Amino acid sequence: MKLISKQLDKEGAGSIRLQPEEAADLWHAYNLIHTGDILKASTFRRITKDKDKDSATGFTGTSSSSGSSQRIQLTLAITVQKTDFDPSAGALHASGPVVEESPHVRLGAYHTLDLALHRAFTLSKLPNAPWDSVALQTVTSACDPASRAEVGAVVLQPGFANVCLVTEHMTLLRQRVEIAIPRKRAADSAAGHDKAVTRFYAAVAAAMSRHFDYGNLKAVIIASPGFTGEQLLQYLLDTAAKDVDSGSATAGTNKMLIKSKNKFLLVHCASGHIHALNEVLRAPEVLARLADTKFARESATLETFFSVLNEGEEMGGVKAWYGPKQVAAAVDRGAVKTLLISDRLFRSDDVKKRKYYVALVEQVRSQGGEALVFSSLHESGKQLDQFTGIAAILNFAIPELDEMSDDDERDEIQIDEH
């Protein structure tokens, strides 16, 4: 993300102009753009010109026969009512009524802005929902060029593989490979097994070469139970070497693969399911190479949370809690050592809720605690989301938390007015 301009008043209201540079930036933008904000960006719109009128109505399709329609590029500002993000396609749409006058579009006409890479947008926040510390931190981290580490990861088990890209803030499942491998049986049809295994490795290798740009990846993690990963790596290197020798069309990719041989990281994990990534990303060999990355930190913190929660009983009270009420109570007592919070909570449509969680984060930080905003696109963040999206590791046990009832089944946060 490129920060082009920033005009904020004391309360934090104002506008920031940003230019997304890579797919992850759209994710940041998605986290920044909230309902009610004013978003201004360049866009395309089909304009129908009526013959009797000079100005466009802004409505399309009403007079299709009489007028001529034309697709023109224009800059529009809308009040955001809905945002929509597709992480795998890298598309972010924001829609709402137009709030700034334009020669072509009526005020109040609805428009959907497509935010695209390399096209700047201006996001203005109003005084009632100004730029808060979390949002500003997002902007800062988004604009940090050092955080652009991208890691390729393949988690697999026999017959089942997930090919993913892990960036600082996102885990993108690029392809899932599933090939039924018959079991090995007496001599006659063992060939069926071997054939299927080869087919499986070939499919995974093809998926990898399609989605991984070996030159730019920081590392390529291959994780599996047993020896599957080992065999995949062997297969990759063998076929790449053969391919380069024969000088086929894919020789270029494969040359790169062989060049980046030392980027491959063989890790053990329990299964080929995507959530095994969590286990992979906190593996010592991964941490050794990617310790400074956000996803590794998130996975490790979540792991700490779990182990603290587990040893709770013996250690004289549980020193880890989850759930908005319990965490809030703990924050009130200044007991929070690490706050784990999902960015999902800051995307709430309810301004009050957003403010409440921002306040919570600020409070923890002011108390000297650490507040870690988990990306809900990572496996760790997804998992955190599963148990309310907010959790805390405490400095000391608070027995009263145990008695707090968890009335609301869905753990929707009931925010008191404070």
Place this chain on the structure above:
Amino acid sequence: MDEAITQVKNALEDTAVTDAQIRDTVWNYYFDVDQSVNFLRDLRKKQENKKQSAAKKSSKAFHERLLFADTVTCRPGTGHRSSGKLRQSTQSSPSISKQKTPLVSRCQYGVSIFDGIPWGLPASMNTEITYCGGPTPRMGLLGGSSKLAALAKSRAAKRQQELEYQQQPQPMEDVQPATPSTPSAIALPKSPLVLDTAVPSTPPASGASVSKRLTSLLAERSRDRGRTTSRAISPEKQSYLRRTGSQSPSVSSLSPNSDLSSASAVFSENIPSSFATSLCDSAFAQSTFSSAASTSSSPAFDGMSADEIWKMITNKPLFYLPVTEKQAEEIAKNFARPSPDDIIKDAQATKGGTASVTSSKKVQPQKASNRAGLEKDMKSLSMQDHSVKIPQSRQKINVVEAFSSSRRKLHINFVVLGHVDAGKSTLMGRLLYDVGAIDARTIEKYKRDASNIGKGSFAFAWVLDQSAEERARGVTMDVAMNSFESSKVAFTILDAPGHKDFVPNMIAGASEADFAVLVIDSSPNAFEAGFTQSGQTKEHALLVRSLGVQRIIVAVNKLDNVNWSEFRFDEVKETLMPFLSAAGFSESQTSFVPCSGLSGDNIVNRSIRPELSWYKDRTLLEELESLTSVERDIGAPLQLSVTDVFKGGSSSAINITGRINAGNIQVGETVLAVPSNETAAVKSIAIADQPNNWAVAGDNVQIALSNIDIVHLRAGDILCASANPVRCAKTFSARIIAFQLRIPLIKGSNVLIYRGRTTEAARILRLVAVVDKNTGKITKNKPRHLISGQTAIVELEVIGNSFPMETFKASKDLGRIVLRQDGNTVAAGIVEEILSVKNDGTRD
């Protein structure tokens, strides 16, 4: 039964049809009233159409007639005529069947044989026919091999000729019981005596006296029989009959001298299959006559009713002679007389003939296992059959009955567990070698090859670790299946991998097992290493227990490494026992055997080492044999867990292997594959590589399926009866016991659910309550998290593919689950309730 008869009677509103006739029909249609009524109506119509001269006779008259006929048949020349007449009379007076049910049922089989047999056979041949009737074919044609068809054709031609010669109205339809649409020959009641009358005895038999009394009828017949069999051509006839599909096992060891005993022996060939027996009146079941009685002399029969004699005869075992094809051809030549050829009747005859073959195929599994000779015989027959297309309208086999009467060897599956390198595979390899399932040459080869790659001690393990990778790495990776039979029991070994990464495979193996063998490495420190928290000894034992296995044999292996120390054995035992009892294995269900897989001590053969003299108890094999089978619900709707799916080698059929969890399956049945919701037809079934027509719960089977695409099948799927589909859960509640947890289970925890080969990702939707382990009472509602050892009710949501399952109440096998997380088993449990299902047949 009575109810059904009354219903049919009412439906027919026809007094002309006798009770017995109805009863036969109802039997035949498995108490399907509608079908029986239809059939009887058809039958009556046919009879009318034929305008047969013979009127309906009273049963008494019929008896007299029979007597008369019988005496007549023994005279040369008159046989054909009387036989024809009598056959008609029996059709119209079926009441005899009521009095002599067993005989009738037997004769029904005989009747069907006549379809394929020309009446003009030499008398001796007909005699043979009389006795060699197999069970009635109840189904349509098999298609027929060309040889069979040709023979059947010639027979039909001959019969036709014969009939014309006799100038008797002899409609083929009547004796044509097995057409595909009306598989009901049995409904044509015919006394066995009819068959006797069909013994026209053209060549008068050697001085055998002809009894004129009804009571001595059977004795007479048997004498006739004995005479026949004493002839040299006997086996040839048999073979002829077999070739024509009459499924008559050859009479081999009949003694020409002992008329009666041999006759009775032959009689027993005629015994309806055990299946039919069980369908018949209890008269069969009550048969109390010992086989010895059948050796009594002829006068002894005089006072007996035919029923009694029959009963007596049924107890006789049989022996058979193999017959060459050449002989059969010779016989066939004998009948190569020219004849007018009615094409339609030809076709019918062909049907009848081949149908008989089908019946023989059907009978095969029903034969008692002690009839080894017959089995062998049958197998050769069924081999032939396999080239034959399966008929579409295959008659249903009552598998439960067939199973209960088949007296198969007790079949036990056991899983071999233990920490990695405990010597599981070696122990089992040794076991297989010592019981003779593996020959010495193979072992020698393994030894050579293994020592070539520096793993000499792995030779026995290679028996089970078949794949190159497993051998190279020296670890078992997937469950290896192997079978062997001891004198009492047929065992299937499921050799589970011990390595932590392959616990899913071990779960797959253990879920097929009835019992477990836990292998312990008793070497210094090795046992302790395996018994730690992260060791697999504990995890395996807990898992197998939570998968429902109650009986466990602990093989304290590698005792040679500790010099056969009794102290070490006791130490292992004392450390292990408290853990096992805590895991839920009762002391009476646990036994310990000191042994060594490498040396073979106490595996099959008792160790003769003086160092091991302190152990007097059973060897491993003896322990295994002491196991009793578990009860299985073979009558329930089918549930079969698919463990593997693969394309057959030469055929295009899709093969699956799997274990039948409940119910039974038979060839021709249509099954439903879940979760794809696709139906498939069962083309063939094999149990332990032996083709069979049916299989029941507990069997590990290989099944060829047709009418389904391979994409709809996957290891872990369930095949079930289409009438009782297994549900595919999306969310469900389960009662789980948390194992030793590294991290607590909380709401939202991602887990993998395992059950057999089925694996799916899931998450904990809600922790409903913590319950007391012993009382089952709720101790805490809505807990925030679960810690080690807690029992709780949780709700789980399956992510991705839905998961075929049943509640534990409904299915012990499909209702058990294991939860794992990050390579650790976190909980095991049972499904309490399925909350929402996803049965749209899609896979993600």
